[in-house]
Amino acid sequence: MTVQDTLRRWGSPEWRREASTWIQGAAASDCRTLTGQMRTLHVRFWSVVIEVPTDRGRLWFKECAPGQGFEPALLSILAELEPDHFVRPVAVDAASGRVLLPDLGTNLRGRGDEEWGLVVAALARLQQRLSTQHDPLASAGLPAMSAGDAAEYVDVLAQRLANLPASHAQHLTVEAATRVLSRLDDVAEWSERLAASPIASTFQHNDASPANTFGRPGTEPRWIDVGDAFWSHPFAVLQVPIAMTTGTWPWGPDWSDPRAQVIAEGYLQQWRDHADLASLRDLLEPARRMAILHRCESWRRLLDDAGELADDPSHPILRDHLVAATGERRP
Structure with missing residues (x-):
C-alpha cells in the first residue's frame, strides 16, 4: 500500500465508520462509555490519531502506517516489561496497527x-x-x-x-x-x-x-x-x-x-x-x-x-x- 493509498483510506467514510466501531467496542470491553464526539487530532502519512472522550477519562486511538505497524505490539511488550515508563494499552489490534491508549496528562514541553x-x-x-x-x-x-x-x-x-x-x-x-x-x-x-x-x-x-x-x-x-x-x-x-x-x-x-x-x-x-x-x-x-x-x-x-x-x-x-x-x- 502506497503512502497516498493509506491517506485516502484514512480519509474515507468507510474507514471512519469501521474505526469508530472498533473504538467503541474496545472502550466497552474496558467498561468505558463514550461521552461525546470523537475528534481527529491529525492525519499524517505515518499515523492517524483520534481523541476519544469517555466517562473514565480521555482515550487516544492511533492507527499506524504499514512502515510503523509494529508500534502497538511493541507498546504492549514495553508496558509489560516497564510499567512505570509505558502505560498499558486499553486495546491493541496488531494486525491492523491499531492501539487505544489512556490519557497520560500533560507532556514535558517547556520544562527546564x-x-x-x-x-x-x-x-x-x-x-x-x-x-x-x-x-x-x-x-x-x-x-x-x-x-x-x-x-x-x-x-x-x-x-x-x-x-x-x-x-x-x-x-x-x-x-x-x-x-x-x-x-x-x-x-x-x-x-x-x-x-x-x-x-x-x-x-x-x-x-x-x-x-x-x-x-x-x-x-x-x-x-x-x-x-x-x-x-x-x-x-x-x-x-x-x-x-x-x-x-x-x-x-x-x-x-x-x-x-x-x-x-x-x-x-x-x-x-x-x-x-x-x-x-x-x-x-x-x-x-x-x-x-x-x-x-x-x-x-x-x-x-x-x-x-x-x-x-x-x-x-x-x-x-x-x-x-x-x-x-x-x-x-
Missing part, C-alpha cells in the same frame, strides 16, 4: 534543563534494564540498526537515491552522492567507535521528545510513540530530546552548548560504571550522527512501498539526512 537532565537519567536506567530484553522486543517487531552497519547503510542508500530519476523528490545528485560516498571512511571510523564501546545495544526510543514524554516533577517519566524506535546504541536517544529543548532540531545538538551539556551530563552519569566520563562524552557526537541515520531509516520505511520511494517533495528528504550524518550540520 535540570528537569530534562533527570528525565534522560531515567531513560538511561530504562535502557540498561532493557538491554537484556532483546528477544521479546524483537518478537514485537522492534527493528535493529547497529552502529557497525552505518557505513554500509549510507553506501547502499546513497547509491539507491543517486539512481533515481533526476526529477524524483528523493534524487541525490552526482555531486552530492560523490560528497557523501567520499566520507564513508569517516562514517566507518565514528560508527566503529560506537560499536567498540563498552555500551551494549538496547532499546533506542528515537523520538523521546518533549511532546512524547509525560510526568510530574518527582515522578518517573512515561513515553509514548515508539514507532521510530530501534535496537541500537543507546546514546543515540539523546539527539531528539536535547536538540528539541535547545532549539537545534533536526541536526543538533551542538555539544558545546551549555544547555546540551547539562542535560547530557544527567544521562552520562548513569553509565559511569561502564567507562569514565571523558570516554562517554567522546561518544556523544558519533551517537548524534547515528541518530540522524536512525531518523533517515525511520522515514525510509514509511516512504518505501515494495521498493518504490514515494515521490513527493513535501515528505522528508532522505538525502538531507545522509548529508547531515556524514559531516555537515546543515544539508
Whole structure:
C-alpha cells in the first residue's frame, strides 16, 4: 500500500465508520462509555490519531502506517516489561496497527534543563534494564540498526537515491552522492567507535521528545510513540530530546552548548560504571550522527512501498539526512 493509498483510506467514510466501531467496542470491553464526539487530532502519512472522550477519562486511538505497524505490539511488550515508563494499552489490534491508549496528562514541553537532565537519567536506567530484553522486543517487531552497519547503510542508500530519476523528490545528485560516498571512511571510523564501546545495544526510543514524554516533577517519566524506535546504541536517544529543548532540531545538538551539556551530563552519569566520563562524552557526537541515520531509516520505511520511494517533495528528504550524518550540520 502506497503512502497516498493509506491517506485516502484514512480519509474515507468507510474507514471512519469501521474505526469508530472498533473504538467503541474496545472502550466497552474496558467498561468505558463514550461521552461525546470523537475528534481527529491529525492525519499524517505515518499515523492517524483520534481523541476519544469517555466517562473514565480521555482515550487516544492511533492507527499506524504499514512502515510503523509494529508500534502497538511493541507498546504492549514495553508496558509489560516497564510499567512505570509505558502505560498499558486499553486495546491493541496488531494486525491492523491499531492501539487505544489512556490519557497520560500533560507532556514535558517547556520544562527546564535540570528537569530534562533527570528525565534522560531515567531513560538511561530504562535502557540498561532493557538491554537484556532483546528477544521479546524483537518478537514485537522492534527493528535493529547497529552502529557497525552505518557505513554500509549510507553506501547502499546513497547509491539507491543517486539512481533515481533526476526529477524524483528523493534524487541525490552526482555531486552530492560523490560528497557523501567520499566520507564513508569517516562514517566507518565514528560508527566503529560506537560499536567498540563498552555500551551494549538496547532499546533506542528515537523520538523521546518533549511532546512524547509525560510526568510530574518527582515522578518517573512515561513515553509514548515508539514507532521510530530501534535496537541500537543507546546514546543515540539523546539527539531528539536535547536538540528539541535547545532549539537545534533536526541536526543538533551542538555539544558545546551549555544547555546540551547539562542535560547530557544527567544521562552520562548513569553509565559511569561502564567507562569514565571523558570516554562517554567522546561518544556523544558519533551517537548524534547515528541518530540522524536512525531518523533517515525511520522515514525510509514509511516512504518505501515494495521498493518504490514515494515521490513527493513535501515528505522528508532522505538525502538531507545522509548529508547531515556524514559531516555537515546543515544539508
